[in-house]
Amino acid sequence: MKIGNVDVKVSIVAIAVFVVFTILLLIASVFNPDVRSNLILLIPCLFMLLVIPTALNYMSRSQYAEITPVYEAEAKTVRVKLVNENMIGKPVRIQGVLERVYFQFLNRPQYLVADRSGAISVKMFTSPDEDVKVDDVVEVLGQVIRRYIIVGEPVINCVSIRKIK
Amino acid sequence: MVIQMSDEKTHPPLQKFNRPLLLLNLAVPGFSLGGALLAIIFSREGSLIDVRIFAIGCVIGSLILAYLAWIRPQKDIVALSTPIYSFLFFVAPSDVSVTIFLELLYAVSLTILLIRLNLRFGEAPESGRSGETVLKDPLKSYCETVRGNGGEISHEVAHFAAVVFARFAQGEYLAAVSVADAATADIEGNSTFPALKTAFCIVREHAILLEESAGQPDAFLEFSTPDAGALAKPLPPQNKINDRFEVSLENALLLLFAAAWNGSEKDRLLLLNGQSFAQKLMQ
Numbered sequence: 297m298k299i300g301n302v303d304v305k306v307s308i309v310a311i312a313v314f315v316v317f318t319i320l321l322l323i324a325s326v327f328n329p330d331v332r333s334n335l336i337l338l339i340p341c342l343f344m345l346l347v348i349p350t351a352l353n354y355m356s357r358s359q360y361a362e363i364t365p366v367y368e369a370e371a372k373t374v375r376v377k378l379v380n381e382n383m384i385g386k387p388v389r390i391q392g393v394l395e396r397v398y399f400q401f402l403n404r405p406q407y408l409v410a411d412r413s414g415a416i417s418v419k420m421f422t423s424p425d426e427d428v429k430v431d432d433v434v435e436v437l438g439q440v441i442r443r444y445i446i447v448g449e450p451v452i453n454c455v456s457i458r459k460i461k
Numbered sequence: 462m463v464i465q466m467s468d469e470k471t472h473p474p475l476q477k478f479n480r481p482l483l484l485l486n487l488a489v490p491g492f493s494l495g496g497a498l499l500a501i502i503f504s505r506e507g508s509l510i511d512v513r514i515f516a517i518g519c520v521i522g523s524l525i526l527a528y529l530a531w532i533r534p535q536k537d538i539v540a541l542s543t544p545i546y547s548f549l550f551f552v553a554p555s556d557v558s559v560t561i562f563l564e565l566l567y568a569v570s571l572t573i574l575l576i577r578l579n580l581r582f583g584e585a586p587e588s589g590r591s592g593e594t595v596l597k598d599p600l601k602s603y604c605e606t607v608r609g610n611g612g613e614i615s616h617e618v619a620h621f622a623a624v625v626f627a628r629f630a631q632g633e634y635l636a637a638v639s640v641a642d643a644a645t646a647d648i649e650g651n652s653t654f655p656a657l658k659t660a661f662c663i664v665r666e667h668a669i670l671l672e673e674s675a676g677q678p679d680a681f682l683e684f685s686t687p688d689a690g691a692l693a694k695p696l697p698p699q700n701k702i703n704d705r706f707e708v709s710l711e712n713a714l715l716l717l718f719a720a721a722w723n724g725s726e727k728d729r730l731l732l733l734n735g736q737s738f739a740q741k742l743m744q
Contacts, residue, residue: 372632373674375707380738382630389674413707414741448536 377413493522493568607719619724663713
């Protein structure tokens with residue numbers, strides 16, 4: 297779904313929650329007259345289960361779209377092996393093969409990107425602009441962060457991931 | 462563009478424990494399973510003691526497990542969060558039989574997590590602290606080799622080497638270039654350690670390429686065969702141009718680290734901050 301220039305993606309979990317509560321509401325309204333009398337309130341609440349994740353995704357996607365050009369201008373292209381804990385907070389660009397994809401269904405994908413020098417975790421806190429798959433050659437723009445905010449090995453907080461061939 | 466996949470991730474071997482670490486490792490199943498066993502024994506004998514008190518063994522066991530996870534350079538979020546679960550499970554009072562059953566399951570889980578921690582999350586530092594305070598092998602051995610092989614270098618050049626290494630590690634490539642320029646001017650004519658000058662030049666060249674986000678050039682600076690004795694990694698064969706390019710930089714950075722470590726004691730704290738990067742380059 298496109299809102300303005302932003303391609304909004306609702307996670308399958310949000311849709312599943314909406315479907316489950318819709319079924320529950322239907323069953324409850326069939327068997328309970330009290331529920332039927334409150335449908336005017338319950339139906340909007342039900343739709344909020346879809347609207348809120350959609351709005352959050354729109355907000356994060358539009359913010360990422362704004363900061364991507366800044367990262368494109370500032371990020372240095374580095375090899376994976378050169379990313380280290382002294383670079384925490386630095387914008388970087390890496391190019392490599394997508395070896396693994398996790399949690400895509402939650403709209404919080406994590407990738408394992410490898411180049412000749414090594415592999416690194418890439419975390420994204422929203423859905424990517426472009427769907428990327430294992431074995432794609434990708435370019436990642438992002439910031440070096442620690443895996444668990446203050447501890448853990450360096451990983452990349454991804455702002456943009458796209459196929460380069 | 463040709464990009465090869467990385468080598469498959471290998472698990473670190475089982476560590477050899479020193480005495481305090483061994484005791485801490487034994488204490489995890491000791492406290493948790495011990496608490497659960499005491500609870501079972503006392504409940505069977507119909508003791509008047511509230512056997513739920515033995516859940517404290519699981520709380521202590523999970524705190525020790527979290528400590529063992531905390532002191533490792535690579536953190537295990539599951540082991541780190543076990544104290545939270547232990548409090549959730551055991552602080553809220555429940556039926557005696559349920560508590561004992563949960564204690565037993567929880568104690569077994571802690572033991573499995575301890576085994577997983579030792580197998581998958583590397584060695585715990587002997588000092589028991591996560592901060593870098595000493596130089597470790599194989600970097601330490603390399604620094605000693607360079608001390609034995611290398612020529613005399615001034616404190617000033619060693620300081621330059623430390624700053625170039627640190628700036629490069631921080632991704633401050635322009636700063637690394639300017640300090641490398643100053644260093645090469647300072648060691649001009651000093652032929653006692655020619656590999657060091659080459660190292661400054663190689664790092665400078667790579668820093669410029671990285672600053673400009675430029676790719677690998679057709680021609681680039683490399684160490685010569687006589688320099689090989691002072692280098693951490695062997696020079697790759699002539700036909701492996703990508704390896705030669707990358708190993709040149711790794712050798713150059715490691716040589717700067719070793720020269721700085723041996724020649725400038727006041728910069729050792731700065732170098733220790735970059736130790737994990739240098740150790741990564743050694744691999």
